[in-house]
Each structure stands twice: as structure tokens, then as C-alpha cells.
Amino acid sequence: xxxxxxxxxxxxxxxxxxxxxxxxxxxxxxxxxxxxxxxxxxxxxxxxxxxxxxxxxxxxxxxxxxxxxxxxxxxxxxxxxxxxxxxxxxxxxxxxxxxxxxxxxxxxxxxxxxxxxxxxxxxxxxxxxxxxxxxxxxxxxxxxxxxxxxxxxxxxxxxxxxxxxxxxxxxxxxxxxxxxxxxxxxxxxxxxxxxxxxxxxxxxxxxxxxxxxxxxxxxxxxxxxxxxxxxxxxxxxxxxxxxxxxxxxxxxxxxxxxxxxxxxxxxxxxxxxxxxxxxxxxxxxxxxxxxxxxx
Numbered sequence: 001x002x003x004x005x006x007x008x009x010x011x012x013x014x015x016x017x018x019x020x021x022x023x024x025x026x027x028x029x030x031x032x033x034x035x036x037x038x039x040x041x042x043x044x045x046x047x048x049x050x051x052x053x054x055x056x057x058x059x060x061x062x063x064x065x066x067x068x069x070x071x072x073x074x075x076x077x078x079x080x081x082x083x084x085x086x087x088x089x090x091x092x093x094x095x096x097x098x099x100x101x102x103x104x105x106x107x108x109x110x111x112x113x114x115x116x117x118x119x120x121x122x123x124x125x126x127x128x129x130x131x132x133x134x135x136x137x138x139x140x141x142x143x144x145x146x147x148x149x150x151x152x153x154x155x156x157x158x159x160x161x162x163x164x165x166x167x168x169x170x171x172x173x174x175x176x177x178x179x180x181x182x183x184x185x186x187x188x189x190x191x192x193x194x195x196x197x198x199x200x201x202x203x204x205x206x207x208x209x210x211x212x213x214x215x216x217x218x219x220x221x222x223x224x225x226x227x228x229x230x231x232x233x234x235x236x237x238x239x240x241x242x243x244x245x246x247x248x249x250x251x252x253x254x255x256x257x258x259x260x261x262x263x264x265x266x267x268x269x270x271x272x273x274x275x276x277x278x279x280x281x282x283x284x285x286x287x288x289x290x291x292x293x294x295x
Contacts, residue, residue, distance in 0.1 A: 076195065077147045078188045083181030085109055085121045088148075095140040095197055096133075102160055102168055103129040105137070110176075118180050122151070125175040128158060131204035134171050139199035141177055145192060152176035157206045166215045171206050209278045214257070221256040222247040224272050229285040237263055237270045239285070 089107060096105055104127040111122050129137065134155075141148045156172045182188075217223060226242030236250035237260070249270075253260045258274035268287035273280065 076145075078145055078192065079118060079147050079180050079182045080188045080192075081182055081185040083121065083146070083179060085112070088121065088123060088177070088179050091140075091144065091148075092137075096137065099133040099136070100130050102162065102170060103127070103133045105129070115180070118182055120178040120180045123177045123179075125177055126173065128160065128170045128172050130168070131171050131206050132199075132201050134173060135202055136199040138175075140197040143195050143197055145195045146188075147180040149178050149180070150175060151178050155206075157208075164216075164218060166218075169204070169207050214277050217256045221254060222249060223256045224258070224274060224283050224285070227285060229268075229270055229287050232263065232265055232268060232270075232287065239270070 092105060092107060096103070105125065106127050108124045109121065110124050113120055113122055138150060138153075141150060152175065154174045158170050158172050160168050160170050162168060222239055223241050228240050230238040230240055230246070232238075236248050236253070238246060238248055240246045249255065249260050251260055251263055255272060255274075257276055258272050260270060261273050262271040264271070270285050272283045272285075274283060275281075
């Protein structure tokens, strides 16, 4: 065998060896990677949507989202997601901003509890308020868009004097309030609009019919008790109180604890209606000269 033939056989053998080694490497070592790449390619092909189709899908989902959100917004109450315990303090400060200066509200955070699939923050509240302030507070809590509930309430009446010594009939209260929230956003609208929390004035059920407390006469009005009718003139009536102070009053004029209701020129009398702690009295004073003539 000549040299040229031996070289050709050697090159062919080397080529076959390279082919065998390459095939074994591809088949045994890269087979897994090739299968992974094929699966990724198939996945990309399956999700290969054109831009117009994606836009149409987005518009459809957006309309469905708006429809669902409008349904939640139309509901009287919503349940927010992951509610902060601080938010209730801000809510009470906001709704009580216009209350009487004598109204006092204290809030203490109690605990976080679970009610079936929902959670709630529990607060202990106490203080004093005018009847209408307290009614407005309860109304605001119960009617708030984000679900809140009064879970316990105790009331009592009390009298508070202001800086001028005038008595005010208040209501003392202790109250438990709960603010509900959820672990997801299925029950809350994207654009929350608070409900109308303004409560109409109501009759004060705690205001006593008969009261021991009578406001002092800070305006120095005529005190009809012990007063004397001195004279009747077309402009009104001259009277003097028990201390000798004189007053000119006319029909409808306020006096201490009441009003002058009538001046009777024919009978020479004046009539008053007085509210003495819930007891209504009608008082009539006669001209002093008429009394002397009758004697």
C-alpha cells in the first residue's frame, strides 16, 4: 500500500471519528437543551398575538372592569383592602369638626379580629356630647361608605356648665365601633365617593322636661319675680324689678326666663309667660295705681 492511499484512509478515519464524537455529544449531552428550546419556541408561537388582537382584548377587559367597578360604586357600603387602623381616627376628626365645644370624644384602639372571611379593627370610644352631636356621630359611623358598625353602646345623661355658668344638658356615652376590611380588593371600588354623612336634627330625648338648673340672668333682663308695673304708655310698659331697676318693655320683648305676651290698656295689666326649668307659668302684673284704688 502506497503512502498516498494510507494518508487518504487516515483522513477518512479521522473524519468518521469526528462525526461519531459530534453525534454522540449532540445526542447525549445537548438533547435536553434542544428539547427545552423546542418547548420554549412552541410556547412563544402559541402566544404570538398580533397588536390589533391584543388591543381589542384590552378594551374588552377594560369595559368589563368598569362595569364591575360601577356595580361596587353603586352599593351603599364597600369593604376596603388591608385597612390602616389610623384611618378611623382621621374619620372621627373629620366628622366631628363642627360639633359643640362642650362635646368630647375619646378613642382607644382595642384589637384586630376576624369575622368569617373578613377582618375588623375594634375601637373603644367614650366621652360626652350634645344629643344631636352624638346622633350625628353614630349616623356618620353607620352610614360611612367604607363599612363601619357600632357593636356596643351605653348612654347616660349629665349636666355640664360652660365658662359662664350656664348649664347644658349633655349625653355621656361609651361605645364600641368596628371598621371592616378584606384581604383582597373584591369588595372596594376604584374611585371611592363617601356617602352623605349629614344627619338632620332630631328631638333631644335626654333633655329633661322639668329641670332644677335655671340659667343665670347674664343679660340683665327684667326679672318678673317681684316686679311692679309703674305705667303704661303707647310705646310699651314701664316696670321696676325688686332691686328698683326700671325697664321699658313691649309686647314680644324678652324678659328673664320668658316674654311679655300682652299689654292690656283697658285693664291696665301686662301678661308674661315664663319657663322656670320646664314649668310654664303665666304671670300678670297690674298697674300700681289700680291696686291702690281697689284697696
